[in-house]
Structures are given as structure tokens and as C-alpha cells.
Amino acid sequence: MSTEHQRYSTENQSDAIGVYAAERGYQVIQTYSDAGKSGLQIKGRDGLTQMLDDIQAGKTDFNTVLVYDISRWGRFQDADESAYYEYICKRAGIEIEYCAEQFENDGSPVSTIVKGVKRAMAGEYSRELSQKVFAGQSRLIEMGYRQGGPPGFGLRRMLIDEAGNQKGVLARGEHKSIQTDRVVLVPGPVDEIALVNKIFRSFVEDSQSEAMIAAELNAKGIKTDLGRNWTPSVVRQILSNEKYIGNNIWNRRSFKLKKHHVRNNPDNWVRSEGAFAAIVDTGLFAAAKAIFAAKALRYSDEEMLDGLRGTLKAHGFLSGIVIDEASALPSSGAYQSRFGSLLRAYKLVGFTPDRDYRYIEINKRLRRIHAEIVESTIGGIEQIGGQVELDTKTNLLTINHEFSASVVIARCTQTRAGAYRWNIRLDTGLLPDITVVVRMDQTNETPLDYYLLPTADMTRPKIRLSESNGLSLDAFRLDSLKHFFALSRRISILEVA
Structure with missing residues (x-):
């Protein structure tokens, strides 16, 4: 389900499935759900992806999957996509039953035709909704x-x-x-x-x-x-x-x-x-x-491409950020306007973008963000009266001469199934008392949240975080560093002779 304000809330679906299971004599032993997720694509659908992975790997203790209705696979624009996911289950010997549909999913010609129509209707619903939302947003902008x-x-x-x-x-x-x-x-x-x-x-x-x-x-x-x-x-x-x-x-x-x-x-x-x-x-x-406008028109196509070749030679790769940061070049928007797209401009100078080049940019940005967070952390501690010593070689913080802390940036990555993951390497050499993990958002632009990990409680040098990690790790999760700063607060006590 994509929002809480609809009949497709996970609670309503769960209740309907529970009634169906009781009437048919089924015992529900496991639930896969994607709360608050769009059904337009499988990307980000951790529940559906996990179910398909479990079924294909033979790691299931069930032989039937109960689905609320056909649209719960997703409102895919290609109706065959939801049919394919149902086929994956059937190929592994798992039966599919729909709890809120008015037909039995028995493979008969009638059920096959109805399923095809309903899959197309699910996609059409999304298209119509998209048009209505766009019209509504446009009106608000005009207002x-x-x-x-x-x-x-x-x-x-x-x-x-x-x-x-x-x-x-x-x-x-x-x-x-x-x-x-x-x-x-x-x-x-x-x-x-x-x-x-x-x-x-x-x-x-x-x-x-x-x-x-x-x-x-x-x-x-x-x-x-x-x-x-x-x-x-x-x-x-x-x-x-x-x-x-x-x-x-x-x-x-x-x-x-x-x-x-x-x-x-x-x-x-x-x-x-x-x-x-x-x-x-x-x-x-x-x-x-x-x-x-004059800058964009001043250059001929060949002059713009020559400048792009020079930048490619200097940096080894190209991107919108690299182009915008090069003072001798027009903006990336000018290249898009002149050549139709940045990819076409890249092709004309013999550059093929690779995933690794994007990581170079992300790493560069994260190094800058790391320095900014270390600086703001020192400022936050000093603001409440704490004292901080920074080792410029290791970036290890020693606070009030009592405990040490290390700041680690966790970059967000995405699995092939569309799930988000954060890999953390703890500094086992410095052995700080606390590791402040800054978990970045999906764009790796801004911090998503923070984890304060005590070294004494961490038994592994590497940790892999997902969107939800259970109490053993999420107990250390915070929305801000306010509580960490509070650890550094010290109040002087007057000694009375």
C-alpha cells in the first residue's frame, strides 16, 4: 500500500486475508508486506522481493500464498510483469489465491481472462491517477x-x-x-x-x-x-x-x-x-x-565539444557536476539544450559513463560532508561547555579527556532488488569508545539519521544496515546528535572546605 488513507491499508488487507484463511482452513505462518510503498515498480518493494527470493531459493515452509487482490502485485504499466511474478511462484510449486476477487485462481480460461483484464486495469488506474495529481499540482502552482x-x-x-x-x-x-x-x-x-x-x-x-x-x-x-x-x-x-x-x-x-x-x-x-x-x-x-544566453550562443558545437574533451582529459570522466564546476565551459544545461542530452554530448567526445564514475563524485561529496559533520560536532560539544581535542591525522575526537569518538559516514547503496543498504567499517585500529555513524539518505546528499555505536557492544568490524535492523542495532539510532552532545555536558561542582 502507498498511503494510509485508503482501503488498501495493510491492516485491512491483513484482516481480510485472515478471514479468508480461517474460512478455507489455512494457517498464516508468515507475512510479506510493503507498507507505504508505491506499486508502480518492484524497486523498493522489500517485502515482495524477499518473498520471491525465499520461494526461488526453496526457503519456505508454506505451499500457498494468499494475496488480497490482483492489484497488490503492483500497478505495473506492463501487465505482464505481475503475471511473471505469479508465474515464479507457481513454477516453484507455490499456489496463489486471491482473497478479495470474485473468481477462483484455478487456471481456467475465465480466470486467465479476468486476471489479464484486472492487471491492465491496475496499470490504467495509476495512469489516470497520475494525470489527476499532475492537474491538481499544476493548479496549486498557478495559484x-x-x-x-x-x-x-x-x-x-x-x-x-x-x-x-x-x-x-x-x-x-x-x-x-x-x-x-x-x-x-x-x-x-x-x-x-x-x-x-x-x-x-x-x-x-x-x-x-x-x-x-x-x-x-x-x-x-x-x-x-x-x-x-x-x-x-x-x-x-x-x-x-x-x-x-x-x-x-x-x-x-x-x-x-x-x-x-x-x-x-x-x-x-x-x-x-x-x-x-x-x-x-x-x-x-x-x-x-x-x-x-550569450555564453551558450557564443560557442559553436565544435567549440563546446572541444572544451568537453579537455575537461574529460583533465578529470578522466564527465558528469553534470564536473561540467558546472568547470569555469571555462558552459553549464551542463547548455550542453543538454544544444545536444539534446548530456549522454549524447558524452558520446560525441568518446566518453561512456560508468557506474564507478558516479561513485567518485559521491565519495568526493561524502569527504566534504564528513569534514563538515566533524566540525559541527565539535561546535555542538563546545556550545554546551564540553572540551574536544581533534587528532588531525585520524580525525579521532577526545572529549573532556574522558572518552573518544570517531565519525563515520555510511553511504547509501541499492541492491539489485531495489532495497537500500548501508555498509559500515568500524575503526578497529583506533578503538574509539563511541562510533558516530552518519547514515546518508538515498541520494547521498544529506544525513538520514545517526547511530551511536559503543565499541564495547560491537562484536564485528563490519556492519551492514538495512532500512529496519531490529532492536539490537536500532536501539542506537537517533534522529539528531542532540543526545550525543548531552553526553559531553559537564557541570562544575564547587568544593566546600
Whole structure:
């Protein structure tokens, strides 16, 4: 089931299956479920994947699988996909019975025809729902409401009620809790607004490149809205995003029915002009836009490809990030617009993207994030009165001269079945008292949660985490490092003679 607000809740399905089993004399000995998961693809369906793996490996103590109805396999756009998963079970000698269907799954011509129709209907339901959701989201955009995503430097998300009354600014990570509430963008702190305008003036009036602007901001110790260092691509995002002149733009990219990520033509963007209060003059924004357009038109196809070849030779691989960070090249968006896609541009310069190259970028980003988390951890401990000594060679933290801690970043990976995993290698050489494991989200962009693992309780040098790990490991899971900082708090006690 994909949401709690429908008749297909796991509880309702379980109850119906239980009644069916009792009536037929079955004993339910194992349950496979995918709560809160979309049925458009098998990716991420840990329950279904585990069941198929168990059946194919012969690790089952059952001979019949009870399914609520045909659509529970999934609302696949290819109706044959759910038929294939049912066939896998039957091939292994496992019978399939549907608890809420009005026919017996006995292999008769009638049941075969009905199943085919219902599988197609399940896919059609998703297509129709996708169209309705898109229409609803488009209407909200046109009304000036924000549809997800961080506000950006210099802006804030304001929560408003159904009548349009402001209820308060949403902090990072906060979301609306009432369905009828909406979110709009409002100007942020005055100093951030001034800095955004300075970025635009530096780019337009002083002819500074994105790299020069980013370097100047980093030299001053200024962080982005996400608390990170500035990069040319981040500066370019500010200079090219219409939200700074009050326009609400949506559907630049789409991922309909979870098939393919598509970069949409500007004609297909959904926009609402003047939806928010502008913090940048429209003339200044238009000047920046004209500079980007001139840069893209200034190069011929061959000149753009020659620059790409040089970057490939210098880095050994290509990606959107590499292109955006190269000051001598147009943006990755310019390559996509000129050649139709980045993959086609890569092909023209003789580069074939490989999975390993993406890992190089991820590792580079994780090294930067590791340094930022170590720095913020030291700051959090010192803020509550603790003392920290950092070994610059090993990054081992010694806190209050009492205990040591090591910070480990756990990168998110995905199995072939679509499940997410985090591999952790504990530092057995340094033997810290506590290992602070930062588990990254599915995009490896931001921390998902934290594990505080006492070395005394860890019996293995390597740990493999899944989305749910049981009490033996999840007892150490935290949503933030607040509790870890609390371990470092010390209160002085006056000695009375």
C-alpha cells in the first residue's frame, strides 16, 4: 500500500486475508508486506522481493500464498510483469489465491481472462491517477503555492492556512501537518537578501564568473542555506532561478509513473508570475539571463565539444557536476539544450559513463560532508561547555579527556532488488569508545539519521544496515546528535572546605 488513507491499508488487507484463511482452513505462518510503498515498480518493494527470493531459493515452509487482490502485485504499466511474478511462484510449486476477487485462481480460461483484464486495469488506474495529481499540482502552482523543495538562500517557506493567513515560517526539515494548509515563499533575513543582490551585481556589473563569486563567499566564511560551501553550480542556480523575482516555476523535470527522469521543454513548464514577493530587481535578473544566453550562443558545437574533451582529459570522466564546476565551459544545461542530452554530448567526445564514475563524485561529496559533520560536532560539544581535542591525522575526537569518538559516514547503496543498504567499517585500529555513524539518505546528499555505536557492544568490524535492523542495532539510532552532545555536558561542582 502507498498511503494510509485508503482501503488498501495493510491492516485491512491483513484482516481480510485472515478471514479468508480461517474460512478455507489455512494457517498464516508468515507475512510479506510493503507498507507505504508505491506499486508502480518492484524497486523498493522489500517485502515482495524477499518473498520471491525465499520461494526461488526453496526457503519456505508454506505451499500457498494468499494475496488480497490482483492489484497488490503492483500497478505495473506492463501487465505482464505481475503475471511473471505469479508465474515464479507457481513454477516453484507455490499456489496463489486471491482473497478479495470474485473468481477462483484455478487456471481456467475465465480466470486467465479476468486476471489479464484486472492487471491492465491496475496499470490504467495509476495512469489516470497520475494525470489527476499532475492537474491538481499544476493548479496549486498557478495559484502561487510552493510544491516542495528547499526555499533557497535569501528566501523562507511561510505556512498559510486555507484563508491565506500566515501561520509561521517553516524551519528546515519541517512540513505542514494539515492538508488544507499551503506553503508560499517569503523574503528571508535582510543580510541574506543583500547578499543575493550582491551576487547578481557581481555577475552582471563586475563581470565576475560563478567560480570567482563562490571563492569570494567561501573566503569570507559565508555558508549556503544548507550550511555548505559555495560552488559555481550553486551560484549559477541562484542567478538563473526565477523564484528570486517572484515567479513560481514547476515541472522543469518530471518523473511520471516512475519511468524516466525527463528534462522538460520550457514550453511545458507550469508557471505563475508574481506569485511571491521579489527580492531581486527584474531588470537585474534579465541581465543575468542574457549573459547566460550569450555564453551558450557564443560557442559553436565544435567549440563546446572541444572544451568537453579537455575537461574529460583533465578529470578522466564527465558528469553534470564536473561540467558546472568547470569555469571555462558552459553549464551542463547548455550542453543538454544544444545536444539534446548530456549522454549524447558524452558520446560525441568518446566518453561512456560508468557506474564507478558516479561513485567518485559521491565519495568526493561524502569527504566534504564528513569534514563538515566533524566540525559541527565539535561546535555542538563546545556550545554546551564540553572540551574536544581533534587528532588531525585520524580525525579521532577526545572529549573532556574522558572518552573518544570517531565519525563515520555510511553511504547509501541499492541492491539489485531495489532495497537500500548501508555498509559500515568500524575503526578497529583506533578503538574509539563511541562510533558516530552518519547514515546518508538515498541520494547521498544529506544525513538520514545517526547511530551511536559503543565499541564495547560491537562484536564485528563490519556492519551492514538495512532500512529496519531490529532492536539490537536500532536501539542506537537517533534522529539528531542532540543526545550525543548531552553526553559531553559537564557541570562544575564547587568544593566546600
